[in-house]
Structure formats: C-alpha cells, structure tokens
Amino acid sequence: MILHDIQTGLLAPGAWLKQIDLQQRYRCGRPEVRRALDRLAQKRLVAHVPNRGYHVYRPDGRQEAEVAKIRILLETGVAGRIAGCATAADIALLEQLAAEFVRLLADGTTLELYEANLAFHHLLSLCGNQELVALVADIRQHTSAAPVHQWTTRARIEQSAREHDEMIEAVRQGDGTRLGAMLGVAYPSTGPLTAT
Incomplete structure (x- = not known):
C-alpha cells in the first residue's frame, strides 16, 4: 500500500x-x-x-533520467517480439484497455488514469519473457509517478490515448520497429539513450 x-x-x-x-x-x-x-x-x-x-526518496534528475533510459532500452528491445507474437485475442484485450483509458478521460481521476495506463502496458507481457516483465515492473518503481511528471496537461493525457491507439496498430500490423519507436516516444523527457 x-x-x-x-x-x-x-x-x-x-x-x-x-x-x-x-x-x-x-x-x-x-x-x-x-x-x-x-x-x-x-x-x-x-x-x-x-x-x-x-x-x-527524491531522486535527482540525472538518476531519474538514467533509470528511465534503462526501462526504454528494455521495452523497445522486445518490441519486435511483442508485435510478432500478439494474437487476435491479445489485440482485442489491448483495445479494451485503451478504450477504458479513453473512457476515464471524461470523468476519471488522475489516479484512475494512471492505473488504466499501467494496465494498458500489459502489452509488455506479450514478449514472452516474464523475468523481463518483472524487471521492468521493478524499474517502474524507481521512477516518478506518471501523473506527477508526465501528465502535466490535459493535452498530454489525450496524447497518451492516441499513442495507445498507435501502439495497437503497430502490434496489429506486426511492426516491431514502429512499436519500439512508440514505446520510446512515451518517455519524451529522458533525452538521448547514449551518453554524449
């Protein structure tokens, strides 16, 4: 709790x-x-x-960005597997979860939206590697909550809903490259993945 x-x-x-x-x-x-x-x-x-x-704990910006980058690398690294392994039933479930997120846009709380977004990201479990899914869930605990840092405006929340639809379409088409790009877009504040 x-x-x-x-x-x-x-x-x-x-x-x-x-x-x-x-x-x-x-x-x-x-x-x-x-x-x-x-x-x-x-x-x-x-x-x-x-x-x-x-x-x-109040992480500094550097630490938070580096943890987010690790998460991006893991999630985008299995995007091809997700897109290639998803069944019609998996896609139907993702559509239901995305629809629930959209429904909550009208009258849901930020907390309800956050939880609906986490449920949508069930798509990661489609990679077939439960250890990776558990690792990403653990990493998720080390970054700031989405309502606090990611969803600062209503427009950003609506953008997340559109991104869900784009991810579903990428999965439907079996396009792991596009899905990976969309998963990377979901974390715009992390900057480049490699040190400069």
Whole structure:
C-alpha cells in the first residue's frame, strides 16, 4: 500500500512518513509499517534519516533520467517480439484497455488514469519473457509517478490515448520497429539513450 501511494504520487517525493500516521492510514501495526519502510529503503524508494525517520526518496534528475533510459532500452528491445507474437485475442484485450483509458478521460481521476495506463502496458507481457516483465515492473518503481511528471496537461493525457491507439496498430500490423519507436516516444523527457 505504501509503495502504491508513492508510485501514484499520493505520497510525494520528500514527504516525511510518520510511522503512527502510516499505522492509522493502512490499519496495521508498528512492526508491519517498520518492515515495509525498511524494504522500501532497500529499494531506494524511501530514505531513512537516523533519529528523524523516513521520507519518500527524491531522486535527482540525472538518476531519474538514467533509470528511465534503462526501462526504454528494455521495452523497445522486445518490441519486435511483442508485435510478432500478439494474437487476435491479445489485440482485442489491448483495445479494451485503451478504450477504458479513453473512457476515464471524461470523468476519471488522475489516479484512475494512471492505473488504466499501467494496465494498458500489459502489452509488455506479450514478449514472452516474464523475468523481463518483472524487471521492468521493478524499474517502474524507481521512477516518478506518471501523473506527477508526465501528465502535466490535459493535452498530454489525450496524447497518451492516441499513442495507445498507435501502439495497437503497430502490434496489429506486426511492426516491431514502429512499436519500439512508440514505446520510446512515451518517455519524451529522458533525452538521448547514449551518453554524449
């Protein structure tokens, strides 16, 4: 629960996490909260300051961009496999997930849109490599939440909906190159993939 709230921006970078507040919020005991915070600290999602407590980790811009680049490399690296392996049923599911995202544009919350976007990116599981899917999910935990950093305007959210449609079309046509390009476009703020 704490992890989910960090990923979705409900617990913002830099926010102090008082254990008593977390116990009340998540209806659990102090030992459970402490174990959760220690696990999150190991993943560098929260930072522990001796004699002060825990706060949500605030990555610097360099680190955040580098983690995002790793994710892009992994996702675009399997785009051809996704496009080549997708069945009609897979494409139909992606269309349903994209339609749900569009439906939420009208009256959904930013959190609901974020979760619908994550569901759409189920397309990564079509690569057939579950270890890679798990690794990308873990990497996703080390980057800022989309509602906070990516979707700063309504136009950007609507652009994400169009990108979903373009990704589906690339999958339908078996065009891994186009799908890879679209997956890379989804993270415009990361800059070049290689050092300059």
